[in-house]
Amino acid sequence: MNTIHHLENTEPRLTSLSHGGGCGCKIAPAVLSEILKGVPQLPFPKELLIGIETSDDAAVYQINDSQAIVATTDFFMPIVDDPFDFGKIAATNAISDIYAMGGTPLFALALVGMPIKVLSNATIARILEGGAEACRSAGIAIAGGHTIDSVEPIYGLVAIGIIDPKQIKSNAAAKPGDVLILGKPIGVGILSAALKKDLLSPAGYQEMISNTTKLNSAGPDLAKLPGVHALTDVTGFGLAGHMLELARGSHCTAHIDWSQVPLLSQVQELADQDVITGASDRNWQSYGDEISLPMGFTKAQQALLTDPQTSGGLLVSCSPDTVKEVLDIFSRHQFLGARVIGQMGAKEEKSLVISN
Numbered sequence: 356m357n358t359i360h361h362l363e364n365t366e367p368r369l370t371s372l373s374h375g376g377g378c379g380c381k382i383a384p385a386v387l388s389e390i391l392k393g394v395p396q397l398p399f400p401k402e403l404l405i406g407i408e409t410s411d412d413a414a415v416y417q418i419n420d421s422q423a424i425v426a427t428t429d430f431f432m433p434i435v436d437d438p439f440d441f442g443k444i445a446a447t448n449a450i451s452d453i454y455a456m457g458g459t460p461l462f463a464l465a466l467v468g469m470p471i472k473v474l475s476n477a478t479i480a481r482i483l484e485g486g487a488e489a490c491r492s493a494g495i496a497i498a499g500g501h502t503i504d505s506v507e508p509i510y511g512l513v514a515i516g517i518i519d520p521k522q523i524k525s526n527a528a529a530k531p532g533d534v535l536i537l538g539k540p541i542g543v544g545i546l547s548a549a550l551k552k553d554l555l556s557p558a559g560y561q562e563m564i565s566n567t568t569k570l571n572s573a574g575p576d577l578a579k580l581p582g583v584h585a586l587t588d589v590t591g592f593g594l595a596g597h598m599l600e601l602a603r604g605s606h607c608t609a610h611i612d613w614s615q616v617p618l619l620s621q622v623q624e625l626a627d628q629d630v631i632t633g634a635s636d637r638n639w640q641s642y643g644d645e646i647s648l649p650m651g652f653t654k655a656q657q658a659l660l661t662d663p664q665t666s667g668g669l670l671v672s673c674s675p676d677t678v679k680e681v682l683d684i685f686s687r688h689q690f691l692g693a694r695v696i697g698q699m700g701a702k703e704e705k706s707l708v709i710s711n
Contacts, residue, residue: 366478369441370551372470373432373507385641404520405456409527409604412455412587415518423520425458430466430511434547434665435564438478442485442510444567448590448666449512450493454571455588455669457524457578458516460493465500468509482510493570522578524586526597527604529672533584533699535609536681538573538690539566539668541594542622542659544632549625559621566619567666573688574669580684582677589667593638595660595707597670599645602699602706605672610708611697613649613656622662626655635661647705660709672699 391407399406404423405415413427429449433441446463453460465486469479490497490512497512546563549555555563577583585605589597594616602609625631638661648657668690673681678695685693 366474368436369433369438369508370436372473404523405525409525410600411526411604412452413458413516415456415520415523417520421519423518423523425453425456425516425518426513427452428466428511428513430509431665432507432509434543434567435550435560438481439485439488440564440568441508442482442487443489444485444564444666445510446486446489446512447568447570449514450489450495451571451588451590451666453514453516454574455586456516456518457522457574457586458518459575460495460514460516462495462498462515463490464513465497466509466511466513467500467502468505468507469502470506470508471504474508482508486510486512489568489570493572518575518578524578524583525604526585526587526601529585529601529605529607529699530674531607531699531701532675533672534675534678534695535598535611535697535699536671536673536678536685536693537589537594537617537668537696538571538671538685538693539569539589540617540619540692541589541662541664541667542619543567543664543667544593544635544662545622545625545630545659546619547665548632549621549630552630554625554630556621562620569666569690571669573684573690576684576688577669577671577681580673580677580680582674583671583681584674585672587670589664589670591634591663591665592642593635593661593663595646596638596642599642599706601670601672605699606702607699608701608703608706608708609697610700610710613652613660613709613711615694615696617692617694617696618659622659623655626658629655631658632663634663638663645706647708649709649711651711652709668693
């Protein structure tokens with residue numbers, strides 16, 4: 356298939372300069388856990404409402420009765436070759452963690468590492484322009500940042516937001532009986548693998564860009580619903596990894612109906628052809644023993660379950676009588692593919708159970 360690239364002929368493809376792209380760059384969950392295990396933690400002040408305890412999407416620090424600061428950072432290497440698209444995807448992905456807490460973004464700081472002897476100033480500027488465009492769409496400014504000369508291209512943001520402490524939605528408050536709703540289809544990692552192998556069609560590329568640059572702006576409205584108990588977004592650890600974080604933190608078991616999980620176009624076909632990322636296997640090695648799979652679940656389906664998502668969708672755990680309101684909010688924010696994919700149950704031996 357012919358894939359359109361937007362770099363000048365004299366410059367290498369952005370994806371050729373990085374060993375991994377997008378949220379697929381994340382350190383595998385098991386490795387990260389081992390690294391952090393020996394790092395001493397200072398006592399948390401009472402104002403720090405959410406820290407690292409449940410691997411939540413952002414830190415939350417209360418400043419008064421009605422306001423708390425939401426702070427997060429995210430950055431990665433190129434997932435696409437177009438510099439503007441890369442910048443826009445990376446910024447959208449970083450801002451998503453504010454929305455995933457139910458917060459409203461306030462401003463951002465840019466994190467920039469570029470091989471300045473390899474990429475032109477014009478290409479680097481286009482990456483920054485893409486990031487600025489995502490921030491404009493979110494209604495915030497990039498108020499500063501930091502730059503370094505790096506071997507691989509790296510771009511992302513520190514994102515700062517605000518929220519009423521009473522409306523915070525963590526990833527650790529789901530309840531048995533809750534319905535699970537996913538806001539975006541999955542398969543971004545597989546499309547990015549196809550792009551690097553020149554197997555992604557122009558239509559597939561456009562679908563990938565549309566998915567990864569759509570801000571998860573439904574978050575603040577979802578957070579206002581009392582029946583929404585937990586909220587997170589699906590990124591580098593895949594649907595399974597972030598579902599496991601939700602289940603573990605809430606002391607529940609998540610039950611997913613695989614037939615209801617929305618997929619981006621072409622990804623099933625590509626997965627069947629073994630076009631997958633190395634990160635999907637690393638994810639499975641990290642947490643696969645916590646998952647119960649049905650008979651006949653294929654290697655391709657497992658790769659989709661663990662596929663690293665970049666700027667993935669919001670994952671909502673809500674009471675059954677709140678489902679319509681949640682879907683209406685997603686629809687109002689133009690997430691027309693949002694879908695019920697399962698439910699939370701009482702804690703079982705496995706934290707995640709997949710059915711067909």
